């Protein structure tokens with residue numbers, strides 16, 4: 001188990017988070033269960049902040065990775081701002097105590113009405129197409145500060161599905177449209193205070209950010225009102241033992257230098273923003289699931305757990321690798337298993353995995369489940385979504401109840417047939 005998984009510790013054959021025993025947590029709150037470690041979120045937050053010592057850096061947590069209000073409150077308490085991609089995330093952020101001015105709203109493909117709603121709530125709008133920008137200019141002229149999302153057309157990210165900056169992508173205003181963009185800004189006298197890019201997920205290389213940065217600087221240079229430059233996110237975290245984490249210290253040094261040089265050229269000290277989601281919360285979370293059945297077939301031994309793609313879709317949707325361990329038996333002989341869910345559809349968490357021998361009833365921990373786990377979960381197969389627990393100040397706290405039949409039927413209108 002060579003991945004140095006920052007939120008879990010193995011001691012006396014038992015796995016714990018902040019000294020809280022995970023089997024006890026599974027017993028107390030039941031399975032399937034998402035468990036998050038507040039300290040590891042803080043550790044990642046500090047690591048990223050500390051990589052940029054000489055810049056005015058702001059981290060806007062990308063809410064969509066994990067949207068639980070208690071998690072949002074915790075991130076706010078340690079100094080994060082918020083990046084929201086829907087008006088509902090804006091509202092959740094406000095419920096968590098974020099002030100409007102701490103929230104950036106980065107929608108894609110929404111109606112102008114929703115843009116107006118964002119302005120009325122007082123959040124910073126990040127506009128990603130010229131049509132909406134013209135409507136914005138018409139309505140607000142220079143009275144509402146705004147950020148512009150640029151698509152730099154860089155191929156970045158772990159795979160095509162999660163890459164957002166390439167030429168075929170629907171996101172952002174093309175860098176090739178800069179002249180048109182500047183015309184619109186000038187004609188309506190729009191108060192552009194930020195330029196932004198977000199090119200994808202699972203980026204390892206500072207070069208991607210640096211290439212994008214040069215393009216953003218070129219746009220910013222032509223505007224006099226800039227206050228911040230937002231480089232988005234996409235910081236890679238290790239999922240597989242052969243993965244390396246993005247070297248944020250190296251990245252920080254290189255980007256800081258380019259950024260500070262640009263500020264000098266621009267003539268003013270600007271803020272540097274990022275919007276990390278996965279980097280902050282991925283490793284904080286595990287999905288605990290109970291083994292319902294160990295089933296030997298002519299091809300493999302399946303361990304079937306009380307969860308599935310309805311709770312964690314990343315393996316099936318992105319072919320994502322998630323490390324899986326048997327926390328009920330940490331020293332047994334390793335055997336080869338295929339870990340599957342209970343959904344009536346091919347629903348594999350991992351093929352050909354070596355785990356300490358699994359017995360029915362054993363609790364398996366699926367790692368790196370903090371980001372895009374619960375937030376992408378569904379009720380497919382009419383299953384309840386899991387409960388969520390946050391380990392904070394050395395205690396396990398329930399932050400979302402397990403669903404019930406009432407949750408499944410609440411909005412159904414049953415006809416008298």
Ligand SMILES: *Cc1c(COP(=O)(O)O)cnc(C)c1O
Pocket residue numbers: 062064065083085106198200201202232233234235275276277278279371
């Ligand atoms: C999803 C998203 C992020 C977060 O990406 P991660 O890979 O989770 O860090 C940041 N900014 C925007 C605009 C996004 O859509």
